[in-house]
Amino acid sequence: MYGEFDLTIPKTLQEAVKSLTAGGKRAVPLAGGTNVLVDVRSQRLAPERIVDLGRIGGLRGITVDGGRVTLGPRTTVSDLLASEEIAATAPALVESARVFAGQMVRNTATVAGNIACGSPAADLVPPLLALDAEVTLTGTTGSRTLALCDFYTGYKSDQRAPGELITAIGWPVPAKGSFGSFYKLARRKGDAITVVGVAVGLGLKGGRCVGVRIALGSVAPTPMRARKAEGLLEGEAPVPERIARAALAAAQECSPIDDVRATGEYRRKMVEVLVARLVNNAVQTG
Amino acid sequence: MSTEKTINLRVNGREETATIPPHRTLLEALRGLGHVDVKCGCEKGDCGACAVLVDGEAVDSCLTLAQSAEGREITTLQGLGTPEAPHPLQQSFAELGAAQCGYCTPGMIIASESLLRKNPAPSDEELRIALSGNLCRCTGYVKIFEAVQAAAAVMRQTGETK
Numbered sequence: 001m002y003g004e005f006d007l008t009i010p011k012t013l014q015e016a017v018k019s020l021t022a023g024g025k026r027a028v029p030l031a032g033g034t035n036v037l038v039d040v041r042s043q044r045l046a047p048e049r050i051v052d053l054g055r056i057g058g059l060r061g062i063t064v065d066g067g068r069v070t071l072g073p074r075t076t077v078s079d080l081l082a083s084e085e086i087a088a089t090a091p092a093l094v095e096s097a098r099v100f101a102g103q104m105v106r107n108t109a110t111v112a113g114n115i116a117c118g119s120p121a122a123d124l125v126p127p128l129l130a131l132d133a134e135v136t137l138t139g140t141t142g143s144r145t146l147a148l149c150d151f152y153t154g155y156k157s158d159q160r161a162p163g164e165l166i167t168a169i170g171w172p173v174p175a176k177g178s179f180g181s182f183y184k185l186a187r188r189k190g191d192a193i194t195v196v197g198v199a200v201g202l203g204l205k206g207g208r209c210v211g212v213r214i215a216l217g218s219v220a221p222t223p224m225r226a227r228k229a230e231g232l233l234e235g236e237a238p239v240p241e242r243i244a245r246a247a248l249a250a251a252q253e254c255s256p257i258d259d260v261r262a263t264g265e266y267r268r269k270m271v272e273v274l275v276a277r278l279v280n281n282a283v284q285t286g
Numbered sequence: 287m288s289t290e291k292t293i294n295l296r297v298n299g300r301e302e303t304a305t306i307p308p309h310r311t312l313l314e315a316l317r318g319l320g321h322v323d324v325k326c327g328c329e330k331g332d333c334g335a336c337a338v339l340v341d342g343e344a345v346d347s348c349l350t351l352a353q354s355a356e357g358r359e360i361t362t363l364q365g366l367g368t369p370e371a372p373h374p375l376q377q378s379f380a381e382l383g384a385a386q387c388g389y390c391t392p393g394m395i396i397a398s399e400s401l402l403r404k405n406p407a408p409s410d411e412e413l414r415i416a417l418s419g420n421l422c423r424c425t426g427y428v429k430i431f432e433a434v435q436a437a438a439a440v441m442r443q444t445g446e447t448k
Contacts, residue, residue: 006289007308007353033349037311038330050308052354078343082404102419103397104337104346190418191332 003040009052013059013138013167016051021140021163023049029165030054031074032108034101035117059167060110062086070170073112077124081106089173092127092180092199099184100124102191112166115148118156118222125223126199127182129215131171139164152222178203178211179282183274187261194218195262196270200278202233209233209283214246214275219254219267226250229275238283247276293356297321298365306352312338315352316362323363323392327421334420337393337400338362344400346419363392366399374437374446375399384433386424394420398434406442410435 010016020027026048030036039045053059059074064085080086080097087094100106100123114124115135125148133148139161148169152158160166174180182199186192197217203210212233214226229250236242256267292305295315304315313336316324327335329348336347339361367373375395378384385391394417401408401416408416413431422430440446 003309005308007351009354030351030354033351033354034331034346037349037351040309041329050351052351054354098415101331102334103400103416104334104344104419105331105349106419107343107400108345108349188418190415 003043003046005040005047005050007050007052009055011055011057013056013165016053016056017138017140017163017165019049019051020165023047023051024162027051027162029116031110031113032076032105034105034109035113035119053165064089064173067173068170069173070168071111073166073168074110075112075169077101077106077109077111077114078103080111080124090127090131090171090180092130092182092201093124095182096123096127096184096197096199099186099189105191111169115151115169116158116160116166118152118158120155120220120222121194121197121218122223123182123184123194123197123217126197126215126217127180128169128171129223129225130180130182130199130201130213131174132213133169133171135166136168136170137161137164138167143167149225155221174201175203175211179285181278181281183278185270185274193261196256196267196274197223198271198274198278200275200282202279202282204238204283207237208235209238210235214250214279216250216254216271219256219271221255224254226253226271226275228253233279238279243276243279243283246279247272250275291353293353295319295352295355295360296358297360298362304352308351308353310352311348312340312350312352312355312360313347315355316347316360321362321364325389325392327389327393332419332421333390334393334397334417335390337396337420339365339396339400342400342403344397361396363395366395373399374440374444375402375434378433378437378440379430382429382433382436384425384429386422390420390422390424394422394430394434398437402434402438402441406438408438 028047030052059072061072136145180201185196199215201213212230217223229246232246251268251272256264325335327333331349
């Protein structure tokens with residue numbers, strides 16, 4: 001591989017944060033390596049230091065406690081697929097994990113790495129946004145927790161200060177009977193970059209939609225919540241014209257671009273189709 | 287910066303030593319040590335030709351730094367079986383003609399082994415998803431899927447998987 005960098009393999013989180021902070025902007029944390037090493041090889045990324053997080057204990061695992069799901073940052077995509085707790089509490093996340101890259105990538109790629117890579121096509125992010133996930137960041141001065149929907153500040157940029165690491169991802173267990181699903185539109189089911197990703201979460205109470213969450217991938221500089229669409233459904237009866245209005249609103253509030261995989265116009269149309277489909281599925285299931 | 291380091295790699299049950307810089311991938315290190323059953327394809331995690339087991343799980347060795355793999359248990363295709371005593375997957379790939387040029391075969395078998403350790407009786411859909419990160423440019427995938435299912439049946443009978 002290309003690139004000249006020094007590699008540190010710390011045994012504790014404190015050492016990792018210290019090493020990353022000392023390295024400043026040219027130091028890069030390494031989790032699964034399925035983005036970072038690809039970028040180093042293609043010279044899109046030229047770090048002076050790579051800090052491998054693979055020998056730090058206690059960063060991988062899934063716990064459900066007190067109505068809250070918490071993931072260690074190095075929990076892999078395959079770990080999500082193997083977990084009964086995730087299957088029970090976050091079906092949309094399972095749907096996105098199933099079609100995430102290929103098996104070898106799923107075995108090493110981590111949840112925190114997928115969030116931190118900042119790609120608008122990061123497939124785990126729309127389901128996590130729909131779950132109201134929060135991320136905990138840890139740096140030299142301690143930890144802070146913020147909503148995932150406030151994490152991104154622009155294309156491939158986020159709230160992390162130099163040296164800060166994502167050290168936990170958590171969300172409240174959805175209410176019983178609530179619905180969650182994710183659909184990935186791509187050229188093939190596995191090992192493909194998403195053209196449009198849609199995650200929907202909602203519950204039904206007395207014939208009205210509650211807790212409506214609609215999150216979109218690959219149609220804006222960052223994964224995003226379709227808040228206008230959510231607002232049009234929240235507290236409303238899910239009648240066909242209401243669903244159609246919300247789906248159109250989602251298509252209007254995203255900002256897709258043309259690229260090698262699809263035109264922006266096509267992506268916008270598919271947002272409308274998929275949001276309507278997923279909401280309809282939810283209503284029929286509930 | 288970028289200092290070489292002498293590391294021990296445990297490959298197919300044997301300790302080997304390599305002196306390598308930080309940017310050397312596990313793929314490059316293994317091939318440098320003569321493990322040319324690990325194939326170099328895309329070098330960016332798309333094709334799966336370089337798959338090896340690390341502590342029992344299939345990973346792309348092109349996306350693993352060799353120094354990071356020190357002390358881990360690494361298994362390549364040749365660590366699964368020999369021509370005299372082939373692994374059921376190796377046997378069925380040969381018998382059912384699941385290889386044409388053969389370049390993708392080591393990665394296909396490693397990925398299949400990793401799947402079958404977790405899921406001894408995969409559905410065809412589960413198998414397709416498990417092998418979606420392994421590209422074959424010769425045969426198509428039908429014979430490969432047939433060979434994996436045949437080996438899975440043998441392994442369930444002989445108790446090689448739980």
